[in-house]
Amino acid sequence: MTDTTDKPTRHLLGLSGGKDSSALAIYLRDRVPEMEYFFADTGAELPETLEYVDLLEDYLGKPIVKLNAERDFEYYLKLNGNFLPTTKTRWCTSELKIRPFEEYVGNDDAITYVAIRADEAHRKGYLSTKPNISARYPFIEDGKNKEDIMDILEQSGLGMPGYYDWGRSRSGCYFCFFQQKVEWVHLAEKYPELFAKAKEYEQRHKEEGRMQTWSQGEYLEDIWARRAKILEEAAQRKREESKKHKKKLIDVVNPDEIPCLHCFL
Template sequence: MPHHEKHVLGLSGGKDSAALAIYMRQNYPELDIDYFFTDTGKELPEVYEFLGKLEGFLGKPILRLNPNRDFDYWLKQYNNFLPSAQTRWCTRQLKLKPFEEWIKPFLEEGMTVHSYVAIRADEPYREGYNAKQDSLKIHLPFKDDGIDKPGVAEILESSGLGWPKYYEWRSRSGCTFCFYQQKIEWVRLKERHPEAFDEAKAYEKDALEHGSPFTWSQGESLDELTEPARIRQIKEDYEKRLLKIKARKKQNPLRPDSELIDIDDVYGQPKFCVACHK
């Protein structure tokens, strides 16, 4: 029976999940989908702005799921060790746990929860949310319907929503100090949001003093990364790589590909957290 089913779609503030929300609204209007966003409290201001515009398009509020313990609480629990690709406690505690706690009562009532995840047709389904319960069903509509990165761009543009503003300087949503950022993104964070950069630097300094082996960016502290000579080097390296990619790409006059080149393309696709960056 329909009332024993619930449909949910998690938004990260990223372009893929936003495009999926638009796609589902346009192609499956009969589904009553609950859209949700897990707010770590450390998101970029551009993310909140984008979610506001998306709410306008969807015509319904996006639920805000807040972790009951914030980043600072978990940082202490993990002995001041910064989250890293090896120990991604931030995704676990600040994104997945609130989702699990939110759907738990529905599952306990015997409902089937359908969760829609924005994995595109042109990417492998790596570290998505793996359902532990049979009554939580994960669906990948983009993968099923063959929608790739250009397809996502088309959905965003034709809806009038366009791209998130952070796209001008960064490839994905997520926390201001996400360790998956490239060096160029740290440099731009310092230029665009100096207060968020300073906060990240303070966390790093504190963590290093407590013996954490990790800096936010691999192999150097944020202090070292933002020495004037180092900034110049990072920017030059980025420009060189960008030119190489542009030279390799065939120009399609109907689709200027420059808008589809993002920082991940320039440096090669890194691993990332589906919960935070889609």
């Protein structure tokens, strides 16, 4: 067993390629100079996510440690009997986010900084339960909300991740099962090769007699077939939301289907 008695407490910030964790890294860069940054690469990231992490690394002026160099999604898919992850069985989060993080920390005492904002303090994170790892929530402590996060990104010169430009609402794997159906349509339009690859996973399941799909209750080929209706419904929702205050995600989805913070902050 490694002796950690004389080791200083490590300060860690995990990056997802999303706006909140990126803003937190910028916010804490000079406040916590000993911070270690890491990014758990699943091997299924959007190109814009990887590009944004590289830009952030330049801004921070220190390396962002890349986890999962040899064990990506395909590795754990085989390990899990080729069963696709779902909102109920999130083995992708446990295997590709939490496990590599805990291995990276080891037995060292560590503080992990989590990018939950003050305006979403009700959210619950899927965090490590190891006793040597504790969590802090700087945005909650300092009362920073979504508007503050946007200001941090704009003032840094980085701005928002590029996937927002074509209709994606969050970071995460290109085939993430938390995507809205309209986001699947946008993915097919922007990256048809990734959409096709996601369909191949579904087809593999279908050939083995399984009914599992990425988007609940509907195959991707069916989503694409009715894309015009999906786009129109999304546009209608956007028009309606502009007339009233937009509900928070926590208010409109099943609590069991709230995206894991490791993937989307």
